[in-house]
Amino acid sequence: MAQNYFLNYLCITMYKKIIKPLLFDYDPEKVHNYTINRLSGTVFPALLKLFLSYEDKKLNRKVGRLTFRNPIGLAAGMDKNATALAGWDAMGFGFAEAGTVTPLPQDGNPKPRMFRLPEYGAVINRLGFNNAGADEFEKNLEISKDKISRDFIVGVNIGKNKHTELDDAYQDYKFSFEKCFERADYFTINVSSPNTEGLRQLQQKKYLDEILKHLQQLNNELDKTYSDTAKDIYLKIAPDLTEAELDDILQVSIDNNLTGIIATNTTISRDTLPEGNYESGGLSGKPLEPISNSVLKYIIKHSSGKLAVIACGGISSYDDVKEKLDLGASLVQLYTGLIYEGPGLIKRLKKEIVGAVKS
Template sequence: MYRFLRPLLFRMDAERAHDISLRAATLVQNVAPSFIEPQYHYEDERLKQRLWGTVFPNPVGLAAGVDKNAKLVPFWEAVGFGFVEVGSVSAMAASGNPKPRAFRLPDDRALLNRMGLNNEGAASMAERLEAGGNDRTRPLGINLVKTHDPGVMGEAALEDFRESFRLLAPHASYVVLNVSCPNTSDGKTFEEPHALDELLSTIFSEQKAPGLEIPVLVKLSPPVSERVIFDTWTEDIISVAQAYGVHGFVVSNTASDRKGLDTPQSTLDALGDGGISGAPLADRATCLVRYLYRATDGEVPIIGVGGVRDAASAYEKIQAGASLVQLYTALVYEGPGLVKRIKEGLVKRLREDGHVSIEDAVGEKT
């Protein structure tokens, strides 16, 4: 069905098309939920694994940024994702950057966005998830970010993260600290070892409280190239994270540079600033997955995101050390049927490689 809808959606502004798609999904979720799952259902025991004490029925997840306000969790579960990550969400609601702020780069099968972390705020999300009760069938990740306001800095920024964690941790299977978003005027405020140390100290002091004892992950920026051999900055980040017992990494965020793009420079100049996601990030993100897997001796689960667009690219990240992978940009180009196709392709590859479980393939090519 999506191949018929895509030409219509691609005639629209990227953000408007996204909003219309979400409204259509909401209608289906509310009016005819039983219509969804039969079309997309595909599960196999070989794709199941347990991470952080939680069972993930398959390793293909929805990346943060698609469903910022957690309005479509049942829909994403019915489509067949093994887990869903919502957000990024901040303590205070934010309208984001001025429009237009999202663009497609078809020559690269990529997106450029400078959304600016628009979201309805942590309290609104908490209320929505509370109203939804315990009907979720898949693990839910919640991606937290500092409120997009240059005035929220220092202790106020730490309190901002703390408030979001308090409100949302009870509803999550895991929480991601998004310290690396490039699309705000105040920049990557916590992706620096000393600042990250302060943030983790704040969050892990809260994490000890009853009801808040959930896994905490950190989302990192992509490396500058796909050939990282040793990186002092990354080593410092890993050291700080391990000191607090961070439970995992999400690799990686969008890229603020324009490396490796086929889109004409004149087009890029006209579009302006923003983070790049999609196929151009694939090798860089996979490189950092492999680097982190080696640096942590494979003991810290990694979620690989960036350029996952088919079973081959998903399996490449898994073999590099990712236990889970996530999709965003590829959904824009391929539609929700991609989830099933990736799962089928992963099972085929596991069978060909003689693996009985997806866990057997994690890190086998590091």
């Protein structure tokens, strides 16, 4: 027990005092690619498992059709091509959401397109769905199958290609849904990234209803083909919506039998940062937290318990997780907190959740 505690402490201190200062000297996207490459191999995941393995039955959560071994998930965008799933499993996440994947490969926006704001514990990105496409993604899921634990849940976050017209967007979502159906534990429909022009308009009732109807129909058809394997579907929303827009989204989501909502994606607002000139793109991390928490609060209040909520935005400590769970979230996800706190964060969060249940 004491040895376990020491290893976790060592892991967190080493990251913050030695590894992070080194990494932060380099371009964020280069560091990101380097990290994904290391996690896609075998040595790093094995080391992470040695230092960070920790589970407890008190962490289990049943949400929709799935039982999660713990409520802490990796948010979408970190593992765009699903190459590092064994790494996230070894790091101790209960689940990882890979993607956003689009039907065809695409390069995304011109570089530089990812920026750290260390004084605010934040990141701004305008990557624009750079990914290797659904064929490659599906192959990576297949390869990972034997490398991840049986109780590690893999979500697939799907989006549309840059040049697909909004009226045809549902076809892009259907394509990746069908392609990854056998390998995904759940799907997330991403209509909320700010870095693909027009994408967030898909949150409007007419587009959203069309996309969700098509996907649930396909879900039911594939369910019959593969027998009893219909998938949970979540909708990932922006934090920058009006209450009227949120009301529409909740109604369409309930009408189409979604399992839940992921709240939220990055924000285009800079209101929670001091006045200044900032890069364009989606803001994540600490300044997003109050914004996404107010969306979370609204959703819980207005969905009458008919939708589960996976809360995301600004988590870097146990108190942040507790606040979201207390507001009514079933599970949480994080991305930016991992950049600032390092991989030891996941074990620390799990131990504190278990500690709070015991006391």
